[in-house]
Amino acid sequence: MADPSSRVVASLVTAVFSYALMQTVVVPALGLLARELDATPTWSAWILSAFLLSSAVLTPLLGRLGDLRGRRRVLIGVLVAYAAGMVGAALAQDIGQLIAARIVQGAALAVVPLSMAILREAVPRERLPFAMGLVSGVVGAGAGAGLVVGGLLADHLSWRYLFVLGAVLALVSLVMAARWVPAGERTAPGRLDLPGAALLGLGMVAVLLALTKGPSWGWASAPVLGLFALGVVLLAVLVAVERRRSDPLIDIGELTDRPMLATHVSALLFGAVSYFFYVAMPLFAQQKPVAGAVGFGASVTVAGLLMLPGMLAIIPAGTAVGRISAALGPRGPLAAGFLLFAAGAALLALGHAAYWQHLVFYGVVGAGSGLVMGALPKLIADIVPLERTGTANGINNIVRTVGSVVGSQLAAAVAASSGPVVPDSAFSILFWLGAAGALLGAAVSPLAAVARAEQHA
Template sequence: MSTRTDAPAHEAEGRAGSGRVLAALVTAVFGYALMQTLLVPALGLLQTELDTTPEWSAWILSAFLLSSAVLTPLISRMGDQYGKRRVLLWVLVVYGLGTVGAAAAQSIGQLIAARVVQGSALSVLPLAFAILRETLPPKRLHLGTGMVSGVVGVGAGGGLVIGGLLADHLSWRALFVLGAVLAAISLALVAWWVPDSRHTEGGSLDLAGAGLLGLGMVALLLALTEGPSWGWTSWRVLGLFVLALAFLAVLAVVESGRSNALVDIKEFTHRPMLLTHLSAFAFGVLSYVFYVALPRFAQTPEEAGGYGFGATITVAGLLMLPGALTVLPASMGVGWLARRAGDKAPLVIGFAVCAAGSALLAAAHTAMWQHLVFYALVGVGTGVVMAALPKLIGALAPPTRIGTANGINNIARTVGGVVGSQVTAAFLTAGTTNGTVEGSTYTSLFWLATAVGVAGIVIAPLAAVAGRDSSALAPVPQSARADGG
């Protein structure tokens, strides 16, 4: 009798506990997501205030991406080995210090150095997904994963709006003050509400693997970010691409026989896992085409190019706000969608909706309402894709490698974002005549995004198959299976 009486109280306590965990992680991820794009509207202002060149101001974004690519797999692996909560707390401390340093920077060099430190923040996302899988009951896991995934899109879209408002009306330093406040709040909430990890693998860090992966990512991303200014066929860019391939090839050889490998080669020879990472790459490309192209289109005066709205930084960001706001509800519906349409459906549907919104923008983008409505549709697809990817990773990876696998998936998305931004910049440069981008260039870019979305539709079913067959991956220890992971 007492068991029946106590059960509702126990269930209510469990819901409250998982709700607090979710609130802490959502706050931490939102702080990171906001910082992804918060500086984009202020790059011109930063160039003027710090008396620097466009090339150096571009490194304010590039340094963050490079650091993220190098640090995220290593930090994610540390979470799997030593405890996700403990590592997440240290990440928030380091990120907060980097943000304070950025707010106090007196030169472009100091700001870029602070941004390198801030790059550790990308690891918040894979750590959060791994913590959710350990702490949330199965009935709430889809909702929690969807909410955290959606917050990434909301934060990235919100960063464009908030960054414009703060840059227009206060100071660029206010951008980092906001980031530091969010980091402090996140640190307190994680310390209070997130429990210690149950699945830890222990062992020593794979420093050799981390070094090779880091060098390979630095060479690759440096080639992608500097390609437009150095020339894609220059010896420096081609040399960096060759160097990246060499480092990654050596990494594959070194990691093949290691028991504590940072990069499990089996995950890349297992087709569904490989295609899940490729899906993340395609999604990164598609997302950044819009991040770069839409604000530029909106800020173009109509009298200059025969198109555009002559919008301010703030208004250009507000035009993307509906696309950011639709991400969260779409992400939270992925569990419902999978239960009714099958495990393959969410990723396929997400890419299909992104492609549909992109195609509509390609066909009609001369009025503000078209940007608001059609990009909102892209936001719906974005939310579904962002929630579907960690769900697939959770089905594929053993519990002791979920953080690491999510980290690599996020790096694939980051590399895709760099490719998307650089390809978009190349289109805009090639389409510029007398200082103004031709209107047809934007049409081509929106069709390019549509093509990437269609490619995602083709890839997605092959990635989603794996939820039922992870036998090609390393076996999961019995102790790690105890609670169903």
Template structure:
């Protein structure tokens, strides 16, 4: 390796560190409020319906902002947009820490939702900053950090909720955002390539409207009733706006949503896999902490654990995410790009079925969720790698943004289904078995989808050829 290559490699490593820190901060704060929802409801004198918007506002703004910010990054420079997102994210965290009522906190959480765009922006930056040989490892690491950070948020949130003020949840987030902003300003390189074309405002408005209507319907379905006129009306508006979006985007050369890309089977099933992963993950995010905290004497199920212990039972699974994500590149080189994804889903199915069979001991939760976490790492590491193979460099941010939206919508579906199941029988052991069956079903569908996510090309050329082509 000559001196210039060494400098490039060092620069790429620094960029990777900065992006990992930024993505971890986002992933941590995505779930850190989940264990503290009941506490926030009490301290801010809110109803359960109102406090649920602490999560819903973040989810809605994430889905709306991510594709637009990913497209802005592709067109005007991912480094610039990343710095802007981190600055706004820090402001949102500071606003949440200083909130005096539930309305202010919900508004601050809506501002924080822009940080989901850090994931697709990071994938685009890495494709330019790193040599092809290091790209699978880097993308796997960033993907693994998303999963590990989301799980770590449940643990950190429990610790802070149990022992400190709820405001420290957001003080921590503000500190992480400022550190990330500094590292990104120092180490993330300027863009070498940008996409042509203008900003697709009609597409952005229609996509945002469709997502808001559908996600709001999913969020309110358990409380308003799935057959209520309001929920059905929201779903109808979402579908109508979605159809209008397809009609508007199809003839555009600079469309925010590439209809041809979505009609391409490998890309469509890659997005479907992200949707299934979002749903399957949230079945566990909601089921496992709840089960651990239930009092067995009162309900017949549960461990009577604190919030902190409930989170710690999930820790082994979260730790398993990162190494398996980083192994995706090597597995894909040996077996082909679809097999890490299929193998990850197979592990996810296995862990879910073990939970169905037995789940009344703490060790079972720790061990079985480690299997699920290992599978989740392979799934998360595979998705950006498949996208990098199937889209040109100029659309990396946008395509990863759509993939993250698919996962966000899946998370909303998983949350709504879990809420409906839990609401129908909180004290029943069968309630949790049903959630684990749902997770197994989502993962089984993921196995099928994974088999069709890669193109039929020789294994020796599939893994790196598209990336190498756009970089040359």
């Protein structure tokens, strides 16, 4: 009979992979979706933005609900909603219905923090770093696989199969979770902080909406500046409200504690530098090398395959976090990951004219990404008590999402600054920015380590 904890890990890996794959699988098909559903570019952009904004609102709330009411129960509810959202998207008849389905799908990001909390309960302590690293690695590897799978399905089948695949994966994950994930014994005291959740959700929506619409509305336009101002005001009110609550969604003291603050800054930086590559590498691969332009003129599928080795490198790197921590201490994996990321980024900045350079150098970036992704939940587990694991990981994931939006918008701005044809210098700038951001992450990472890992066992 299989070890019960191995079954738990298998079910959580499947659930997280389902989310991660579908996070990016629509990216290669955005143009096709716009044509098939007769949508303008503005409306088609909401296929991604609606998912992102929904995740920002729901993830911390669902993570906290799991801490309060039981992670297994909330995980199953999230997977049911996710499956329904996938079915709705597969059956969508217009762009409005598809966007509504993507809003429902946004709940799935909560699978990641809920999984981290379940692992702390169900997996023996000596195997916990490996399990956390594996689940974290699957987030990155699944996102990379989504680019390849999305390209294949978009090139050869109907776009509806993107969501049929998602529905099947969600249902398989639901069955595995229902059979193998234990109910758990420990839940946090207190009530769900609805005012805090509303303020956090609205504040994050305002900031993320400003970031996503800034390029089209204008960064200095009244709507964008107003959204930024509204977000700052709402988050300031959130701080004031949470300081007075005995059971806050956001523990301000915990958030401003140096190790936790450094962990969130690391997540923000990682989200940003990762998206420099998600934007730059497919763009370079698909750009036709005519009239002095650089690129490979490759198909969507080939562009995704060029990133696949880097995405696959994430999983073994993530599972090595425990061994590196034992050898170098708790700060070792995060610092090593950022340094490895910086090295791969610098190599790409220096040479990216050949296929093998993209395959090999992005493989180095992927290995660094795996270490960073595996280290962050391990550091959070060292900082917070078990009953706040889902909440803290949920906030960390949202911080990384904000970084991703910043990185994607900055990358898009650099790429578009020279007109319709992106010059080689723009790609070099993006890769150097990735290296610089990763070096900054390496400088911050020692501050994220704590010397009290035994405190919340």
